[in-house]
Amino acid sequence: MRIAVLSLGLMLLAGCSSFRAAPPCFIISGGTSNYQIVIPAAESGGRLQPLLQQAAEQCSTLLQRGTGVLLPVVTEDQRDPQRPGIYLGQTARARELGLLPEKFSLWEHQVLCRSGELFLFGDDRPPLTAGSGRVHYTSVHLGSVKALTVFLEKFAQTAFIAGDAEWISILPQDCISVPEGFTFRAVPRLQYSNGRVTSMFYDLGNGLLPAPWYGCYGGHSHNVAIPPKKYFDSHPEYFQLFKGKRVSHPTRPQYCLSNPAVRELIYQELLQHLDAGYEMVQLGASDGFIPCECEPCRELYGQIPVAKPGEDGFRNDPAWGEKLWIMHREMAQRLLQDRPGKRVCILSYGPTLQPPRTFTSFPENVTIELAPYRENLQPLWQKFAVRDGFVTYIYNWGGYQREGMTPHFTWEKCRTQARNFLKHNIKGIYRCGFGELFGLEGATYYIWAKLLQNPEQSVEKLLTHYCQHAFREAAPEMEKFYRLLDSRIALTIPGEPKNWDDPALLDGEAPASPANYRLLALRYPPQVLAELEGYLRAAEQTAPELELCQKLLDFARLEFDYLCLTAKAVQACNELRRTLSPEANRDLIAAVLARNQFIASQKTTRDGTRFAPLHGRAIFGNSLVSDMYQNGTLSALLFGPLSWDAQWWQDKQMLLAGRDMDTRAEGEYLLPINCRSNDKLLNASGVTVKCRLAENEFQVIFTIPGPRQFGGDKETIIVQLGQSDTGSPLYWYSARLKPSGVSHSQLALTDRDNNGQGSVYRPREMKGQKPANVTIQETEPGVLAIMHIPFEHFSDSPKPGQKWIFNATYSRSFPEENFEGIWNYNIQQRNWRHRWDLPGTLTIAQ
Numbered sequence: 001m002r003i004a005v006l007s008l009g010l011m012l013l014a015g016c017s018s019f020r021a022a023p024p025c026f027i028i029s030g031g032t033s034n035y036q037i038v039i040p041a042a043e044s045g046g047r048l049q050p051l052l053q054q055a056a057e058q059c060s061t062l063l064q065r066g067t068g069v070l071l072p073v074v075t076e077d078q079r080d081p082q083r084p085g086i087y088l089g090q091t092a093r094a095r096e097l098g099l100l101p102e103k104f105s106l107w108e109h110q111v112l113c114r115s116g117e118l119f120l121f122g123d124d125r126p127p128l129t130a131g132s133g134r135v136h137y138t139s140v141h142l143g144s145v146k147a148l149t150v151f152l153e154k155f156a157q158t159a160f161i162a163g164d165a166e167w168i169s170i171l172p173q174d175c176i177s178v179p180e181g182f183t184f185r186a187v188p189r190l191q192y193s194n195g196r197v198t199s200m201f202y203d204l205g206n207g208l209l210p211a212p213w214y215g216c217y218g219g220h221s222h223n224v225a226i227p228p229k230k231y232f233d234s235h236p237e238y239f240q241l242f243k244g245k246r247v248s249h250p251t252r253p254q255y256c257l258s259n260p261a262v263r264e265l266i267y268q269e270l271l272q273h274l275d276a277g278y279e280m281v282q283l284g285a286s287d288g289f290i291p292c293e294c295e296p297c298r299e300l301y302g303q304i305p306v307a308k309p310g311e312d313g314f315r316n317d318p319a320w321g322e323k324l325w326i327m328h329r330e331m332a333q334r335l336l337q338d339r340p341g342k343r344v345c346i347l348s349y350g351p352t353l354q355p356p357r358t359f360t361s362f363p364e365n366v367t368i369e370l371a372p373y374r375e376n377l378q379p380l381w382q383k384f385a386v387r388d389g390f391v392t393y394i395y396n397w398g399g400y401q402r403e404g405m406t407p408h409f410t411w412e413k414c415r416t417q418a419r420n421f422l423k424h425n426i427k428g429i430y431r432c433g434f435g436e437l438f439g440l441e442g443a444t445y446y447i448w449a450k451l452l453q454n455p456e457q458s459v460e461k462l463l464t465h466y467c468q469h470a471f472r473e474a475a476p477e478m479e480k481f482y483r484l485l486d487s488r489i490a491l492t493i494p495g496e497p498k499n500w501d502d503p504a505l506l507d508g509e510a511p512a513s514p515a516n517y518r519l520l521a522l523r524y525p526p527q528v529l530a531e532l533e534g535y536l537r538a539a540e541q542t543a544p545e546l547e548l549c550q551k552l553l554d555f556a557r558l559e560f561d562y563l564c565l566t567a568k569a570v571q572a573c574n575e576l577r578r579t580l581s582p583e584a585n586r587d588l589i590a591a592v593l594a595r596n597q598f599i600a601s602q603k604t605t606r607d608g609t610r611f612a613p614l615h616g617r618a619i620f621g622n623s624l625v626s627d628m629y630q631n632g633t634l635s636a637l638l639f640g641p642l643s644w645d646a647q648w649w650q651d652k653q654m655l656l657a658g659r660d661m662d663t664r665a666e667g668e669y670l671l672p673i674n675c676r677s678n679d680k681l682l683n684a685s686g687v688t689v690k691c692r693l694a695e696n697e698f699q700v701i702f703t704i705p706g707p708r709q710f711g712g713d714k715e716t717i718i719v720q721l722g723q724s725d726t727g728s729p730l731y732w733y734s735a736r737l738k739p740s741g742v743s744h745s746q747l748a749l750t751d752r753d754n755n756g757q758g759s760v761y762r763p764r765e766m767k768g769q770k771p772a773n774v775t776i777q778e779t780e781p782g783v784l785a786i787m788h789i790p791f792e793h794f795s796d797s798p799k800p801g802q803k804w805i806f807n808a809t810y811s812r813s814f815p816e817e818n819f820e821g822i823w824n825y826n827i828q829q830r831n832w833r834h835r836w837d838l839p840g841t842l843t844i845a846q
């Protein structure tokens with residue numbers, strides 16, 4: 001204890017920690033230290049040794065960064081007996097002193113200060129599988145490293161900000177001391193929080209503990225047990241009967257669960273997984289559940305569904321979920337005999353989101369995984385005896401939410417979640433989505449992780465703590481930045497939550513969603529973006545040259561610029577919806593172009609499909625570049641025009657909506673008719689449309705480059721034409737692309753009269769009038785398809801200067817090439833029913 005006594009005076013000057021009964025042990029003081037970091041000798045450390053070594057060395061480097069003092073790292077057999085130690089791991093010395101418990105609880109960790117030496121140890125477990133290869137920290141338990149993070153946070157002013165090494169913050173300090181006799185022992189209530197991994201210190205320091213003992217399939221086990229590739233050809237009867245046929249799906253196959261062989265395979269997969277060494281195995285139906293339509297499946301377990309096979313009503317029919325519950329419970333009972341002591345984690349998701357109705361207890365080996373956790377279902381779950389409690393699958397973050405790659409989760413929601421999980425004994429978390437936005441959401445991840453350990457902590461203090469560590473002198477500006485951001489994320493519009501197992505959603509057929517546009521427009525109006533920009537810029541100007549601050553600010557800048565460009569494009573799109581003006585068109589084109597250019601300017605991996613890392617870290621959750629144009633996946637999608645090629649519009653000098661065409665104008669290009677459609681094939685086709693006045697007729701001329709295919713049978717042209725001045729009806733002409741008859745209808749119900757279900761056209765009585773017709777002229781290469789529309793269809797012939805209502809559609813359904821293009825795009829469409837509800841204008845030339 002000589003060091004401690006000697007450095008006492010210095011310590012008091014430095015304002016170091018308080019003294020209790022015994023003098024504290026000073027590990028570092030006054031720019032010097034006698035301590036060594038001691039890890040178990042190689043032979044006793046086994047396969048955990050390299051990880052303990054890595055942790056010890058990182059700790060040594062970190063402490064040097066904070067204090068200027070480098071502590072040597074030695075194995076126990078090499079330690080200097082004259083010098084005190086920081087003992088990391090289940091060392092012989094800790095054992096000799098009787099400090100190690102006989103058996104550790106799951107993730108138990110301890111920090112003890114005894115006779116001037118520090119002992120950091122915990123529940124360390126080697127990997128399940130034998131071997132000699134390098135071990136990843138997620139495949140083992142490192143309670144000792146967890147103890148080390150506790151020491152660093154409590155005594156060395158450290159915070160785990162975004163990763164290991166330079167992503168860990170340590171504040172400058174002259175001394176590090178621990179009270180003599182200090183005892184800290186913890187067994188985390190949350191046994192695991194897995195999902196996207198960040199790094200050893202970040203994850204363990206923030207309580208995001210791996211669960212190498214849990215054989216998790218990421219949610220679904222049936223499809224792992226019976227892969228279609230292996231079984232569909234030889235055993236089609238294992239798979240779902242759908243409209244009279246056995247069918248499969250490449251990623252979400254559905255099964256004929258009444259077939260005993262199917263159930264046996266599902267069960268055998270559980271056994272195999274457990275026999276690989278796991279303590280608990282996941283059991284859940286294939287994603288996007290659709291029931292098999294065979295009679296035995298209908299009658300399985302006597303749970304007779306009301307909805308007929310093929311009807312979508314099965315989603316609300318509890319019989320299907322009940323069949324799954326009964327089946328899974330039977331498997332758990334069988335497992336109790338076959339693998340005593342092992343556990344099964346049954347998924348409550350999709351059809352089994354509601355608790356079972358036909359029983360109230362599970363075998364003692366069952367854990368229930370709530371996906372998602374729903375507070376309103378907790379009263380129902382409380383009736384169930386589930387000895388091992390519940391775990392959950394959370395959807396706080398991820399590019400699949402409506403927010404896409406913009407921030408998602410408020411601090412208030414973090415607190416509510418943490419309180420609920422504590423109240424309802426949630427013992428494990430799978431994070432579906434996390435870490436996509438360390439620049440904009442890093443503080444939230446930190447606050448969330450800390451609240452899970454104690455929901456009653458002050459969010460304000462956590463935020464301040466995070467910002468001081470992450471941004472130092474720039475902390476006040478970044479606090480303002482995050483506070484404003486958090487207050488904006490709190491604003492929402494109705495529409496959530498979705499059923500994440502909805503097959504239509506999983507297949508990318510979510511309804512077109514002006515709601516996403518509304519949400520982003522609501523949260524990020526120009527003045528809010530400007531205010532955020534002001535804080536971020538001020539932070540950039542005041543931040544120190546510290547590597548951590550600079551790198552984090554680079555992330556914040558990248559993600560914020562993306563947010564701004566996305567919000568601005570969304571605002572411009574909404575403005576065009578409102579005004580349809582040429583100016584709004586041009587603003588939208590500029591905004592989408594700027595956003596597209598920003599995405600395209602990011603460095604990518606060699607194959608160009610994903611973004612290259614920034615400062616060694618994935619950006620935007622390593623999402624596909626193509627997904628970013630739509631702001632993410634599933635619920636996030638910002639459909640056209642944001643996801644389309646604005647450069648094309650600009651090059652062709654075209655507008656999108658509110659278009660006005662002169663009867664002398666040259667051919668104009670089309671846009672996808674459906675906001676969900678891709679524009680690539682249409683643009684590549686080069687199809688244009690123009691309108692000419694002949695002696696007694698309109699000639700709407702489609703120019704279609706390229707060689708003829710399929711004789712025009714798989715191509716359709718549609719013209720909408722009406723005389724706006726006289727109030728005469730809007731007419732609809734539709735034909736195949738060949739000399740043939742034209743179907744002729746007139747507007748019968750507007751979208752409004754049809755309760756928002758889209759306008760309706762009905763066949764028109766022709767009363768001896770000359771019909772419209774189509775002629776085809778071969779050009780080189782390609783054709784002109786001309787729709788001839790006699791003036792006599794209208795109450796009056798066109799007069800120079802008049803404005804007529806006009807739109808033109810061309811569609812193609814070749815096996816390899818399928819698209820629908822329209823001249824004036826309905827930017828106000830809510831779904832496909834409204835595609836034709838916003839024609840443009842035809843000006844009759846002078």
Ligand SMILES: [Zn+2]
Pocket residue numbers: 240241255256257258259292293294295296297
């Ligand atoms: Zn069946």
